Amino acid sequence: MGALKRFRVLATSLVALLAVACGGGGGSGDETQAGPATLRFSWWGNAERAELMQQAIDLFQSRNPDIKVTPSFQEFEAYWQKMATETAGGNAPDVLQMDFAYLREYSDRNALYDLKKQEGENLELGDLLDGLKGAGEIDGKLYGVPTGGNTWGYIYNPALFTEAGVELPKDGWTWDDYREAMASIVAKTGVHGGGNYIGSYYNLELQLRQEDKLLYTEDGKLGFDKARLKEFFEEGKALADAGAVLPIEKGVQIKPSFALELDLVAGDLGWDNFMARYDKGAKAELQLGPVPTAKAGTSGQYLKPSMLLSVSQKSEHPAAAAKLVSFMVNDPEVGRIFGANRGLPPTKAQRAAAQLEGPLAAVAAYEEGLEFGPTPPAPPKGAGTLEQAFIRITEELQYGRIPVDEAVDQFFTEAEETLGS
């Protein structure tokens, strides 16, 4: 009896199951005619971003008095849980922030509206930066427009490099140089050289691109084999065993903060727009420098479309929704409001208006000095899940709970299960 009663907690948590997804739908009548509408708009982020978003929304509403926008936001993980249940329940918001890793997940499942239908009418895309232009396109349909672009960089504290007598990172420095710098810095200064780079999926992607390979092939398979992953994992294992990088115990406990913003490490690889965040938190003067390479001239970098805006297939107001997307991407005022909060703005007009200062000016200068390779195709369905698995497995590897071979096997098993279906 008791068990049954207690089980209600569980049963009600599965209440979402009642709602069964049904496809199709979309607006009726003339889709490009924007009438009075109330739009639901969801994104992930923190309170700081919410404040900026509200300013932008207020501005949009004052320009379009017949469109009302109801915003809501969550943290990244909770956001995707909510989007999944809402989409399954046929109750997705009209406009939703979309991650590149989830774009195909949602578009393949017929959950997103083809924004091509609004292009030229309610949606202007002409001013987008080159690397971002076709980023939200899959099979000729446009499922999302990026509101920012960022790229991988190396953010570091030059004072610690100098103290350790290690040469500052410069163009063409190699992964060997990088690992040596890590070890020297901790030996001479007592501060760990960095976090363990195997914890991030993008470091693997960067290495692969430097070898003219891809993380995911065009047809949505893994672009590397077990031997290559093993090599990557072994590099990280050696760093961890040598004590050159921040121990994982520490890394886990400071979450959701980053080691660099707490002055715990000398430098770290990451998205360049995090420069602003680190700069606010860290006491040290930080700099943004080039990423390590496989060999000179192969930085492997691309401008990653960040925080795309998508319109739900079920939205009753696709025209008004497209207007909101267009406004968020193009309006110079919006560029000024956000600065680099979502990565550097996606359009030339917004970049000009953003008045980037201090660390953000450094990010802009850094991106201007880079030569971007082609943006990879949108990751396959399940890429988000697989990235989570990667983070989980590399963590256990660093804890020494599983040997390298088992970590590699676990990842490939997960990949087969996730990408195979």
Place this chain on the structure above:
Amino acid sequence: MSRATIAPERESREVAAGQAGPAKRTRLPGDGLAGYLFLSPWIIGIVLLTLGPMVTSLYLSFTDYDLFNSPNWVGLENYQRMFTDARWLRSVQVTALYVLLAVPIKLAAALGVAILLNGKRAGQGFYRAAFYGPSLIGGSVGVAIVWKMMFSDDSVVDQLLLRVGVDTGGWAGNPDFSLMMLVLLATWQLGAPMVIFLAGLKQVPRELYEAAEVDGAGRARRFWSITLPMISPVLFFNLLLETINAFQVFTSAYVVGGPNGQPAGSTLFYTIYLFDRGFGDYRMGYASAMAWMLLLGVGLVTVFLFRTARGWVFYSGDSGDRK
């Protein structure tokens, strides 16, 4: 003795049945309807919010439902896959270990505190409230966050342990300690079983202790031979409730370890993995199958507890020679 208690019961049942006869004749049409109408909020609630989802999830547990597409029947595949799923096995292991640790520790602590608070001392009311307090706010996210901070690197607990020469590097980041941290959190919330124990202790007739004291029984002897047997029904009730609760720990574990059961999967509870499969990976069919396996598991444990209870639970009025 037992025959004496059953007889009047039967009598009264017959009387009740006799009364029901004439009452039936004077019943107005629609009386039953009114009854059901009054019940309807609960009936609707059970059907829509409990029975409906349960039946649906039973169906979905045999499908590959992924939240977006309509489910396809896959038979027992989800159930079979669990036994080869390393993370599922891990989650069962973690949960079982937690239940085995948290339930006895929490019950022992609750009973100990209840015995201390049972006596007549100044300020007992205050202490009872103070010990009960944590269980009122216990399930909240805020408490779990504070708990995690307390046990993190360089925080209160870590500093105290360092003073006595124990360096754990923070419990929250150490896979060998993280589960214990959650066990302590559960123990801290001993209020509910403590209050029930307290009520049970008050029911133990004083004359039994007096008689034992006259016979020369010491404190320990009185506890084992009088207190424990006399409160065994209460103990059983608490054991049952706490066990079932412990199987379903979620909030505190999610706050401490997130959907991956950090650190290194050491807090990957069954419910956490279930949630992650369903809402993180969108494998809702698999998650539903997991939910039913959990129900089955908890059900089996409950049956097992009831079986053993025959041997050690004594209800007042039972005579020792009943069997």
